[in-house]
Amino acid sequence: MGCAAVTGSDASGRLENLTSWDADWKGLRVVVAGIGLSGFSAADTLIELGARVVVCDSTDSEETRAKADTLRIVGAVDVLLGGGAAEQLPEIDGQTPELVVTSPGWRPNQPLLAAAASAGIPIWGDVELAWRVRIREGRPTAEWLTITGTNGKTTTVTLAESMLRAAGLRAIAAGNVGTPLLDAIRDPQGYDVIAVELSSFQLHWSSSIAPLASVCLNLAEDHMDWHGGFEGYRADKAKVYENTKVACVYNVEAPATERMVEEADVQEGCRAIGFTTNTPSISMLGVVDDLLVDRAYIEQRRDSAAELASVSDLGDVVPRHLVANALAAAALVRAAGVPAAAVREGIRNYRPSGHRIELVAARDGVLWINDSKATNPHAAHASLSSFHSVVWIAGGLSKGVDYTDLVRDNASRFRAVVLIGRDSTDLGSALRRHAPDVPVIDLATGHTGKDEQLSQDTELDGVQAMRAAVTEALRLAADGDAVLMAPAAASMDQFPSYAHRGAAFIEAVRGIVEGQGFTAKEL
Template sequence: MGCCTVTHTNLDHLVRWESDWAGLRVVVAGLGLSGFSAADTLIELGAKVLVVDGSDTEVNRARADTLKIVGATDVLLGGAHNDALPLIDGQAPQLVIASPGWNPRQPLLAAAAEAGIEIWGDVELAWRVREKEGRKLAEWVVITGTNGKTTTVGMTESIFRAAGLRSIAAGNVGTPILDAIRDPEGFDVIAVELSSFQLHYTHSMSPLASVVLNIAEDHVDWHGGFENYKADKAKIYERTRLAAIYNAEESVVESMVENADVVEGCRAIGFTTGVPSLSMVGIVEDLLVDRAFIEDRKNSATELVPLDSIGEIVPRHTAANAAAAAALARAFGVEPEAVAKGLSGYDAGDHRIQAVARRDDVLWINDSKATNPHAANASLGAFSSVVWIAGGLSKGVDYNELVSSNATRLKAVVLIGTDTAGLREALQRHVPQVPVIAADVRETEEEAVAGAGAGWSVMAAAVRAAAEIAAPGDTVLMAPAAASMDQFTSYAQRGEAFIGAVGALMGETSK
């Protein structure tokens, strides 16, 4: 199955749907949502498509059957197929499409790179086929950052729709970007969430506007180091045409804009949770204002929306996300009234600083989506006296800065998860006076959640432990600062476990 000699194929001519894709030999690495969408698109374009995925699951077998029916050359499932670059009709592939989860050191991708074969992601493919005769050509505004991407892309979509534009949020959230691109009617504008993985495999995208919300240590194992992670995030600014939007409170992000090779005439637009300087969007007396996209920006600012219209709890990072979304929409030309309507009507959904209950002046908050220290820092910073439920799959991150910067807020810490050593060490180093309690599962809790998984029992124990410590004026905050897959199937399941445990506790205490 392996290949050795490859003749490099120049793919520069493949820039629209009607380009000559017929017969192009393509290996698609990964059969998740983005991989399936890429394979399906390429088959429709007439390419010869072979798909590889290390997981031989029922879901993947069903997807494989579908792709074979529509014309895939082959679909190879199982770990053995990940270790070499397969041939297509006895010849080396001319292109490899990498799913976001596949890191560059994976043997198949490493072999493709060594052989000089181009490696794209689904976003690169989508950018190249976005233009099609008879279909509306959508503008792209693109969003990345360590945290806040999904919230910001949702806010941006809501603003566009409030303005009467046909818009959709796509990419790393919700709809795969290729599914959005292939919509028969097309869109006026697409708000595209991009992960660092997707950006790594994106090479020619030239969006109308782009933003990096923030940057912090994350996914260093995938990228092979923090510097590589930052470099991939910074790629979002390359070839931006109108507005390169940056977090004015993070010097690293500002330097990304300063070093970006943007299209001539592109403006650098800052956003801030403080009073905005010239060419920024920011906050003045609890009002979100625009001092970037108005004529007299030197002397004035335009009111966009009061913060209390956005939500009951608007912590600093939510205000920052709203400012970034507003800047993207204003770059597109959306009027202030639509910005206000879109942000006021936006529903953040569950698991992100979600108020679950309040009893005896104790507030219970579910922030299961805080899967890394940077996200947890944002929610910890929103409250003054916190009983913190934390822990999980740490992904090799450092907790020292998170703990030290929130030392005065922590009343107690209840640990969940199977990998708490790093967090324990940081707590002992910076807040040795703060009680640290391991969730102690009782037999009754095991019985109460029988069949639901060990994580549910642990969460019930954690909630009980937090309740025993919390006093009036405290917030019990479940913001794990870690991934969920050690004890749960997803951050959403972890959040549901917390909500269920709090509900059960409230039922008990009301008896």
């Protein structure tokens, strides 16, 4: 298969009319970039629509070959794997592609995508494709509630799902969490509402979405390497508000999100609705006397508020950011007509996902907390601010972020810090500058920060490093401390995922702290 010429394309004219499942997709020449969850789902959808599809992925593994075989079984498709498969834009039936659908993690400067952009070929993400095919004759067309933010997306989207279901609506959380969005769109019964979690990557490749309600929960440095800096990251996050129909929900305690709403081009009649963990003003949701209340969606909002739930409905120990996420979810679903009683029931029915401020053990006055999902400084700060005295296990793949504010704002909480990760130089430097008196043990270098070296002959793998970190934390922790594994970094330098990293911490705590021994040869 040859390389397509990069001399321009007339593809956009046909694509303008592709706004429903029943539009003329037949024979459309599409390159799908990536064969992961979203790429596979996109290719499968396009095959069903009758498009002519070529899938490209640089990984040639048993898993990708199995996915390729499955796609070949369901329809006509070419799959190119390994080596230079993702380095050039392939031709399809001897012609230039009319469209590229990319997996969200692929950077704009990736060679195949750069070639498509240079040729004037439109590039969509799987979310853009899902929006285009959501209307289908004979099935209900779901409204979308779109959720983004640096942190709290998954909690908020699953809380919204629970509230919607409590109201008797057929609803699902999809997108950057759990079910791929295209799989939800293709459900035979259809849905009334989809709560859509959107990453900055997915928003970057989207342009047509018009949600019923939308929210950016917060904004802090993350994925600086992918977006080329903070302004690019902010601009992509802000796209969540474009074309919103009923309510743009913003975080009163994160003014950047309100500015995004002010700048957004929304539909006529759309309202700005704030949420705050303090007392709410008019057109906001907030907290009064440990009650979650609504002063936005009631007629008497100028001088009264509707009770939605109590803080205690969220659990026994409720961090402030969890309250904020619940209020954001409530603001979204109230825009969809969900009554107050269903908000409360949805909160009570909600079961949080793992690896987010998860109590693993309590022994000898020390709490052992797993927050492996804290993959950036903003998320780690939310965890650290929930405790007074902390032995902090942190480090990993930094993604180009700055740790200055995180360390400076929490230095007084640190009893000690244990650094995991193959290279935690940036975090270690911030600790030396802004917490110079705090003991720091860097497991990658074996350095204790006190002119001592840990006994270490070889580089530790992820599981070994976590066991070493828990061993050191057990030695350092005292009655009243929390040992908090909130890495403020991605996991991919030592672990396949944050979930694997969290499982390694849990296993180490149970084996070393609780003395149960290790139950798995491999995590």
